[in-house]
Amino acid sequence: MNLSELQQLDSQHAFQNYGTRLPYAFIKGQGARLWDSNGAQYLDFLGGIAVVVLGHNHPKVTEAITRQASQILHTSNFFYIEPQVKLAAKLAELSDGMRAVFCNSGAEANEAAIKIARRYAYERGETERVEIVTLEKSFHGRTLGALAATGQPKYQEGFGPLPEGFKHVPLGDIEALRAAVSNKTALVMFETILGESGVLTLSREYIEAARQICDDNGALLAIDEVQCGCGRTGKFFAHEWYGVRPDMIPMAKGLANGVPIGAVLAREEVALALTPGSHGTTFGGNFLASAAALATLEAIEEEGLMENATRVGDYFQSRLRDWGATIGAREIRGMGLMIGVELDSPNARKLMLKSLENGLVFNAVGDTILRFLPPLIISNADVDEAMDKLQKSWAQIEK
Numbered sequence: 001m002n003l004s005e006l007q008q009l010d011s012q013h014a015f016q017n018y019g020t021r022l023p024y025a026f027i028k029g030q031g032a033r034l035w036d037s038n039g040a041q042y043l044d045f046l047g048g049i050a051v052v053v054l055g056h057n058h059p060k061v062t063e064a065i066t067r068q069a070s071q072i073l074h075t076s077n078f079f080y081i082e083p084q085v086k087l088a089a090k091l092a093e094l095s096d097g098m099r100a101v102f103c104n105s106g107a108e109a110n111e112a113a114i115k116i117a118r119r120y121a122y123e124r125g126e127t128e129r130v131e132i133v134t135l136e137k138s139f140h141g142r143t144l145g146a147l148a149a150t151g152q153p154k155y156q157e158g159f160g161p162l163p164e165g166f167k168h169v170p171l172g173d174i175e176a177l178r179a180a181v182s183n184k185t186a187l188v189m190f191e192t193i194l195g196e197s198g199v200l201t202l203s204r205e206y207i208e209a210a211r212q213i214c215d216d217n218g219a220l221l222a223i224d225e226v227q228c229g230c231g232r233t234g235k236f237f238a239h240e241w242y243g244v245r246p247d248m249i250p251m252a253k254g255l256a257n258g259v260p261i262g263a264v265l266a267r268e269e270v271a272l273a274l275t276p277g278s279h280g281t282t283f284g285g286n287f288l289a290s291a292a293a294l295a296t297l298e299a300i301e302e303e304g305l306m307e308n309a310t311r312v313g314d315y316f317q318s319r320l321r322d323w324g325a326t327i328g329a330r331e332i333r334g335m336g337l338m339i340g341v342e343l344d345s346p347n348a349r350k351l352m353l354k355s356l357e358n359g360l361v362f363n364a365v366g367d368t369i370l371r372f373l374p375p376l377i378i379s380n381a382d383v384d385e386a387m388d389k390l391q392k393s394w395a396q397i398e399k
């Protein structure tokens with residue numbers, strides 16, 4: 001099918017919640033490259049929104065999926081599932097002994113974290129401890145609970161009434177957090193780097209203070225690693241940079257390099273609050289997704305991709321800084337290969353569209369922010385190529 005046939009069929013039959021999509025339909029990927037049906041090649045600096053950590057068509061993941069599909073795809077969580085158990089063990093190794101429960105997306109992982117926090121309080125007889133505190137500008141997903149946690153009214157409009165007991169506090173304001181947390185707080189949850197609102201980074205001071213405030217009030221702390229986890233910032237979990245240990249870690253996106261999976265990791269005592277029968281899912285942690293995730297985690301380690309994310313991320317940031325100085329960019333921020341550029345003019349979308357025409361894929365957040373989430377395999381040469389395309393695109397839109 002060509003692009004206009006696809007557009008026609010989509011506009012007739014699919015929900016239009018994604019509006020008119022960008023006029024591209026990629027049909028093949030290899031490493032950090034994508035191809036469309038006309039054979040045009042693109043450099044993928046979006047990575048399926050932080051999902052394709054190993055790059056496209058990674059042989060190890062392809063082999064794991066193929067092998068698994070030829071054996072068995074699904075039985076259900078009534079039974080033991082070998083790759084799921086091995087994945088839980090691998091994640092325990094990466095999280096210093098946390099237990100894992102699986103689901104299918106980031107929203108579901110956060111939804112589960114909210115349920116676990118309330119249930120943990122309930123199991124301890126603290127039935128009044130139900131409040132969830134999150135940040136303004138945060139994004140935690142689109143199921144009702146995750147949506148209530150999301151601190152952006154635009155996503156909530158028209159979907160009320162949302163579940164009760166959610167409070168949002170201004171980003172980075174320690175005193176506001178202290179004032180919001182009490183003996184009614186079950187959970188404080190945030191990302192250390194807020195991806196969807198434009199790669200906004202919390203300070204070490206804030207993250208450390210949040211841990212202390214939770215401890216002082218008997219509340220749990222969840223760090224949403226859905227976007228910033230899986231090695232993207234140069235450590236497996238972004239929060240490792242701060243030496244702060246959360247009670248729970250919701251994750252998804254990069255975990256299986258594109259096969260849908262989510263997980264919540266929790267320390268032993270918290271995990272055991274989900275008593276037998278209290279939570280479950282049909283698909284979560286099935287054979288296929290777990291096999292793909294195991295292969296992904298192995299490849300991240302074997303190929304040194306966390307080190308690469310730091311090394312190439314630093315180089316990319318330095319190139320962006322040099323370029324940013326020439327165009328008057330306000331800020332270059334982020335960590336590893338999670339990078340945002342704040343322009344001083346409302347040109348982000350225009351630049352993103354022009355860059356696509358020139359074969360570079362990234363995303364615009366609002367009018368002024370460029371967001372880059374490339375596969376963790378990229379090299380300095382890929383960065384040079386991306387910078388050439390970006391600079392060329394900027395010159396073209398400036399005319």
Ligand SMILES: Cc1ncc(COP(=O)(O)O)c(C=O)c1O
Binds near residue numbers: 108139196226227253
């Ligand atoms: C930090 C964060 N949490 C949760 C989600 C929701 O994940 P999903 O789209 O898989 O439901 C996202 C998605 O962008 C995210 O960035």
